[in-house]
Amino acid sequence: MSQANPTQSGLLRRIVSSLLLLPFLLAVLYPFLWMVFGIFKTNREIYQPLSLWPMKPLDTEYWSGIADTFFPNEFSMQNVxxxxxxxxxxxxxxxxxxxxxxxxxxxxxxxxxxxxxxxxxxxxxxxxxxxxxxxxxxxxxxxxxxxxxxxxxxxxxxxxxxxxxxxxxxxxxxxxxxxxxxxxxxxxxxxxxxxxxxxxxxxxxxxxxxxxxxxxxxxxxxxxxxxxxxxxxxxxxxxxxxxxxxxxxxxxxxxxxxxxxxxxxxxxxxxxxxxxxxxxxxxxxxxxxxxxxxxx
Amino acid sequence: MQESAQPALRANAGVGWTPFLFLLPFLFFLILFWLVPLVGGVKMSLQANGFGEAEYVGLNHYLILAEDERFFKAIRNSFVYTLASIVVIVPLSLWLAHLLRSTFRRLRPVLTFALLLPALTPPSVLAVLFLMVFHGKYGLLNQLIVLPLGQAPISWLKDQDFILAGLVLQTVWRWTGFMTFFILAGMEGIPRVYYEAARLATGSRWNHFWHVTLPQLRPVLLFVAVYLMVDGFSLFSGAYVLLGGSGGTADAGLLTITYVYQKAQFLEYGTASAISISLLPVMLAVMGAFLFLRRRIA
The missing domain is CATH 1.10.3720.10 (MetI-like)
Structure with missing residues (x-):
């Protein structure tokens, strides 16, 4: 396979490109993670909206609230x-x-x-x-x-x-x-x-x-x-x-x-x-x- | 994917019926499951609505359609929807393919695969995920984009100004990664010497992209555009799950194929077929444009 642009691909360039791709990866993968965790959730948990706004990035309760909505309360296999x-x-x-x-x-x-x-x-x-x-x-x-x-x-x-x-x-x-x-x-x-x-x-x-x-x-x-x-x-x-x-x-x-x-x-x-x-x-x-x- | 002029010495002239032997199975199924139903559709579009041997009504369905506002709205929506998805997806996936080529070599396959995951997912699953994650008052679209801008949350599925945009976003989410994969494969097929030659002329990466990468990618980009176009006009599942087979508020999200489905749902098979058939000239025009472009590229 030909490598078209081998030179000048410095480490910095690689890191910046990876970082730029990150939001796209999140946008694609997040719903799939949500889907997999959804298997173990009850209907009420599934329809509970994730509340990101207003943002309080320094507040631990804010983050644990998000984690609580994102992860299921218990990993029950009942739905499967x-x-x-x-x-x-x-x-x-x-x-x-x-x-x-x-x-x-x-x-x-x-x-x-x-x-x-x-x-x-x-x-x-x-x-x-x-x-x-x-x-x-x-x-x-x-x-x-x-x-x-x-x-x-x-x-x-x-x-x-x-x-x-x-x-x-x-x-x-x-x-x-x-x-x-x-x-x-x-x-x-x-x-x-x-x-x-x-x-x-x-x-x-x-x-x-x-x-x-x-x-x-x-x-x-x-x-x-x-x-x-x-x-x-x-x-x-x-x-x-x-x-x-x-x-x-x-x-x-x-x-x-x-x-x-x-x-x-x-x-x-x-x-x-x-x-x-x-x-x-x-x-x-x-x-x-x-x-x-x-x-x- | 191009059909170039066949050099005489490569071809196997004068073999009589042998090529038709190879074409026979394909042609058999083509006639049986494509041509016959297509002709059946034309016939159905000239008959009264209903089951069985119905009476001929001539061009009646078409004349009614010519005055049907919903029909024109559906065609318009399909056009806007398809064009918007092409306009967003093609540049975005070019950029993503470029980024993927610039990342760490080892990460590249993993990242590419992750990006194209939505294309591997059945559309009905995608629509549900899209609906539940991105849409609605508390959906991520509102929380990450609309609310931070200080705007009131948008009801993506009910607000008639945003339904079509929501459908386009869904398509973008679905196909961008897959098209990125195709473009990436195309980029890796470009011979290295082209870049070496270009480097002699100019050091600008932008010029390399504009004068080497882009022209070499023309067949891939043409393929991507045609694929998205066909998908845009014949797509059903996405809009079906998102809007439940309706056109949404004020038919703002009514696509041609949804309209066909609705008519068939009310047993108006004649009308439904007439809608499908009236798309054929559009498709043939696209085919003409496609052949014209392909010849210019070759």
């Missing part, structure tokens, strides 16, 4: 237990559904887009330009814009209230096709020549070079998994049975302004919902970043 035994929503079903939907969408999208990208990058054919424009149109006109006609069509196909009704429409992606077109375009021609040597059929050539681009396959798979994990509108129309729903739907159900649902359970569900995508991204971080650096 309620959530996991399915007091409010069938949590395990919902979590499993989300995993299935996101994995299915990611695998399907990687397979379809890698093949299409290979065709765009490696062949000249009639209608190529038009098809490529179609891929861009696909990005700009996402299926969320016509979620209702999509639902009624899926219903005709017998896919409503089935996870396939969410997975199958989710495997078509314009972003993926454009990404893989770029990936295969940058692959040195020699690799392909080597793979073609024995006059192998083009599909064999494709399968031979796939391992060479695995960081890109992984990177796109990860991004697509995350997008699928967050999808809200299409599953909302598609899935009606409680045990068929996905996490974003369950989370909106748990967020209850009338406060009959314990909001600590909502915080617990939110925390669990963040874990898969955060772990996935952390694991793929380096590969993803370097494959982006090479491409952009």
């Amino acid at each position: 237990r309620d959530l996991l035994v399915g007091k409010w929503v069938p949590f395990w079903d919902v979590f499993g559904n989300s995993l299935l939907v996101s994995l299915g969408q990611a695998l399907g999208a990687v397979a379809l887009s890698a093949m299409a990208g290979y065709a765009f990058a490696r062949f000249q054919f009639r209608g190529k330009r038009m098809l490529f424009l179609l891929a861009i149109a696909l990005i700009l006109i996402p299926r969320q814009l016509f979620a209702w006609p999509l639902f009624s069509w899926a219903n005709t196909l017998g896919l409503s209230d089935s996870l396939f009704g969410v997975i199958l429409p989710g495997v078509v992606t314009g972003l993926g096709v454009i990404y893989f077109t770029q990936v295969f375009r940058q692959l040195p021609e020699e690799y392909l020549q080597a793979a073609r040597v024995c006059g192998a059929p083009e599909l064999r050539v494709f399968l031979t070079i796939l391992p060479l681009v695995w960081p890109s396959l992984l990177s796109y798979g990860m991004i697509h998994f995350i997008l699928a994990w967050h999808e809200h509108l299409v599953p909302m129309y598609m899935l009606t049975t409680e045990s068929q729903k996905t996490l974003p739907l369950a989370l909106t159900k748990l967020y209850d302004v009338s406060q009959s649902v314990s909001q600590g359970a909502q915080m617990a569900a939110s925390t669990f919902a963040l874990i898969p995508t955060a772990v996935l991204f952390a694991v793929c971080y380096r590969k993803f970043k370097s494959s982006l650096s090479e491409m952009l």
Whole structure:
């Protein structure tokens, strides 16, 4: 990886930059800390506002007051237990559904887009330009814009209230096709020549070079998994049975302004919902970043 | 991400149907789950509201929309919302990426990851966190920014002058770190020799940024802008949780996709589809602009 500005990066510069980043880090991380501590709080504690104003930075009581609101009174696991035994929503079903939907969408999208990208990058054919424009149109006109006609069509196909009704429409992606077109375009021609040597059929050539681009396959798979994990509108129309729903739907159900649902359970569900995508991204971080650096 | 002219020797001319074999699965799903529903949407927009085989009403829904103030308000809000988020996020994430490059090497991945955490969080969670932490009379926005300035606390979700600003802030909070990550990756891909050459010409860091970094980052910035644009127009979850599917006071936070949702909620599928379809020319214009810019960049 190239280091563009190696000189003059004195210690002072590094310290100042870190300090400048600090308020942004606080603004991002504070709500997440609040969420995690919220798991152990009662509804009353959660809705109790943090009172910073008027500021008395020298008063110890001021600070202990803030600490009292920020930290839970006791670390009770009741909310987690309620959530996991399915007091409010069938949590395990919902979590499993989300995993299935996101994995299915990611695998399907990687397979379809890698093949299409290979065709765009490696062949000249009639209608190529038009098809490529179609891929861009696909990005700009996402299926969320016509979620209702999509639902009624899926219903005709017998896919409503089935996870396939969410997975199958989710495997078509314009972003993926454009990404893989770029990936295969940058692959040195020699690799392909080597793979073609024995006059192998083009599909064999494709399968031979796939391992060479695995960081890109992984990177796109990860991004697509995350997008699928967050999808809200299409599953909302598609899935009606409680045990068929996905996490974003369950989370909106748990967020209850009338406060009959314990909001600590909502915080617990939110925390669990963040874990898969955060772990996935952390694991793929380096590969993803370097494959982006090479491409952009 | 650019489509450059393909050198003849790299391409595999005269292979007949082979490329279509590779495109077949993609095209199959594209037609089945994108094109057919899209055409279905057009058809639905020409039919009377309601279920099943409804009668054709021609362009009636569109004519009604042309006089619907809420429709224009929704379009206007979506535009303001999207443009404002791009205008705030792009410079901010450029700056943050620059700061990240200047911090201690070992801290960089940890800090970058921490900053992009909101992008990994489901939007419905984000909206709840945003609502409970930043909003409201006792929210942090009021306590840290408004009260110290000696102003009365703002009710971000009820005051019609601030609803849209609240939505924009939520998007900024959500996407800035993620875009910073992309820009950072782009910056690390810029060949070192460019800076060495630039250093011969001038010692000013600002000039290096303006004449080397920024031009090299154009494809990334274009990607970021397009991503935010699509997200801004098709985003649903954030506004849904924040405003409960309503447009907020005096529809000040009514976005196009929320309006589509509302119409579908009242079983006015024809009208809902007509709203979606009337966005298509807008999107196609954006596509034209995108292709034009991409060609200029390439």
